[in-house]
Ligand code: HDD
């Protein structure tokens with residue numbers, strides 16, 4: 001029995017919750033690394049600016065983590081409440097990483113609590129820094145484990161199906177599924193990349209606003225350097241993700257590229273518009289590029305949508321999501337690269353307002369890329385919730401109250417979203433760096 | 443021992459941990475709001491900030507552990523409970539969200555406001571009410587299977603004395619647990635005024651808790667006779683629990699050794715909690731679901747238990763460190779050590 005209305009609202013509520021959680025989760029995965037680097041530099045160089053950088057990032061981080069915990073708890077419970085049949089199947093085969101994730105949470109939460117409340121309690125500052133290591137490990141591993149679950153949904157393995165019954169479950173094989181290596185590494189590296197650009201945005205914004213303080217310049221330099229490393233890594237792993245798709249989920253790649261006919265020497269399509277009779281207008285075609293993305297060679301054959309029955313093809317709008325993600329990814333390699341060369345060559349225009357504004361945009365843009373990437377991944381998997389095994393509609397609840405819950409949860413997210421923005425801006429505006437430096441060291 | 447039993451014991455233990463530490467957390471919020479309301483302001487708010495702020499995320503993970511674990515060990519519960527609990531648990535999640543927002547915005551963000559304090563306090567009482575519905579439903583009689591899908595009958599649920607009995611028990615027990623713990627914590631902090639205030643609250647809620655518990659057993663007699671018979675067989679467990687209860691009340695009354703009073707209280711609730719758990723065996727949901735027919739496959743069970751052992755080995759020392767720093771460190775508890783960040 002399928003309750004169409006329940007399926008519809010469950011979808012919206014899941015999408016909403018995950019899209020909201022992922023903002024805080026991405027920051028939660030990435031920022032500990034940056035706090036760690038800043039504090040380490042501060043101790044090594046005996047430079048108070050870096051120590052303060054770590055301290056101020058931590059204060060903001062405490063708030064984003066709290067919202068991440070709340071929304072994460074929500075999605076964790078909602079998965080069982082909205083997709084009970086899916087979770088029943090998932091519980092049999094992929095419960096292991098989910099379960100291990102809770103230990104990662106424990107680790108992160110315990111040491112974060114300690115870290116937050118023990119600044120100035122250690123004579124040796126390295127000891128305090130050490131407390132952050134389990135926080136960073138915990139948050140990165142929670143991303144690794146949950147992404148493993150998501151990878152399983154895209155390429156399930158590790159069991160046999162016999163008359164609809166799951167048998168011979170092998171939890172480790174299920175965890176190390178084909179999609180796991182690229183997915184996990186792409187998610188983790190883009191989380192670091194996004195955190196770098198978000199932090200760079202803040203520093204750039206202060207500079208745009210006329211601050212000349214060297215504190216912000218140090219922050220900008222540090223975050224953009226690390227950001228560049230992770231953008232390049234994300235591009236490389238993103239390319240590998242494309243190759244994974246070509247092999248295991250060809251219809252997802254084909255839909256993302258509006259690649260209708262199986263062919264060799266396939267071109268890559270940028271932008272464009274699909275007419276009602278299936279013609280592509282205004283697109284830019286890059287010859288051979290899709291074949292290269294898919295198989296690493298310009299002449300290889302790429303499977304098109306013609307190989308799939310109508311009902312198995314995901315929505316075609318994911319093409320734009322793919323373009324947005326890749327476009328932003330490319331931009332966020334060029335911009336920090338220019339900045340970096342500019343610093344070495346002493347170009348003055350990298351200090352111009354226009355360029356700084358571009359850096360301010362980097363944070364929001366990378367967050368948009370995260371959202372676009374996940375939507376591409378999730379919508380591109382449709383109509384399946386478990387690829388090839390269970391359709392999304394079959395996994396859903398049959399309860400009639402999902403709509404009501406959708407409204408209640410929307411209210412909660414609006415409150416959390418607005419609240420966190422207000423509290424964060426107020427916290428840093430009330431206590432600008434100039435004042436904090438003065439108070440502490442005079 | 444059967445894998446099923448190991449699985450449920452692990453989960454039940456974490457659930458017990460959650461009920462104890464969450465009760466402290468929820469109750470503290472309520473007392474805080476109540477004392478602000480009655481003008482005894484700020485006696486409690488410092489204690490709450492000292493103890494609760496560093497540990498609330500850990501408290502939350504206990505809950506996460508339980509609901510992730512139960513779907514792992516007993517996947518069929520996702521189907522039965524997931525379908526039926528959408529509204530009560532959904533509301534509980536929203537209330538948890540409000541509490542998280544209080545920590546995030548009021549304590550980390552330092553924007554203390556009456557409105558938040560009130561919401562935070564109220565959510566503490568509403569949460570046990572909405573979460574305890576799960577216990578009520580597990581007693582059977584509220585879920586029917588329609589076209590192969592479990593459905594919750596809200597009308598029967600809200601008109602049943604069992605529902606309200608359990609709601610009352612959860613609230614009184616929470617206030618009692620929280621007050622006893624905070625009496626001890628305030629005494630540690632050498633905050634005599636707060637300690638005496640909380641001691642008074644503790645004594646106020648002690649007997650209502652027991653009355654509510656006895657009331658529920660009485661209601662069960664007609665609601666679920668099988669379970670009632672099982673409970674009676676374990677009468678001695680509940681008798682021991684009651685002796686612990688008398689012990690801690692006596693200590694509180696004589697203003698002696700609050701630390702021991704709290705330990706006795708934990709023992710009291712442990713006996714009652716496990717006694718209840720064993721008497722529920724083998725059902726997870728009367729009469730539809732037992733431990734055995736909802737259990738996962740053997741390979742998954744073994745890997746979950748292995749992961750649990752490894753994870754637990756990491757967890758215990760970390761938890762110990764946390765408690766050592768924030769609970770047993772006199773300097774910190776008394777507010778001498780810096781807590782700037
Ligand atoms: C800052 C964010 C960001 C940036 C700049 C990029 N990606 Fe990405 N991408 C993600 C953030 C992301 C993501 C949010 O992390 C996704 C969603 C799910 C996943 O596995 O990773 C993702 C998924 C994803 C997928 C789908 C994988 C699947 O469905 O299994 C592909 C093919 C790519 N990416 C490829 C790329 C390429 C070629 C990029 C070139 C620059 C790129 N991504 C930049």
Ligand code: HEM
Pocket residue numbers: 010011012014015018019020022083086146147149150370371374375378379382385392
């Ligand atoms: C990492 C673990 C994740 C899991 C286990 C997961 C689980 C699910 C499930 C069960 C569905 C099916 C329900 C539906 O169609 O709405 C779904 C779909 C979806 N999810 Fe995810 N999700 C994950 C990550 C994310 C993230 C981070 C986002 C967003 C930023 C996201 C966005 C979506 C969207 C947009 C759909 C809807 C597709 C459609 O209905 O067309 N997911 N996901």
Ligand code: HEM
Pocket residue numbers: 021022024025026027028029064065066067068069070071072073074075076079105106108109139140142143146147187191499502503506
């Ligand atoms: C279906 C998908 C997801 C579920 C069920 C889920 C579940 C949760 C839960 C229950 C928490 C709270 C833990 C606590 O109490 O401390 C949480 C927090 C967190 N989640 Fe998610 N999550 C999902 C998707 C993701 C994704 C895709 C990422 C990363 C890429 C992620 C990263 C994190 C992190 C790092 C935290 C810790 C809090 C923070 O630092 O913000 N989660 N998640």
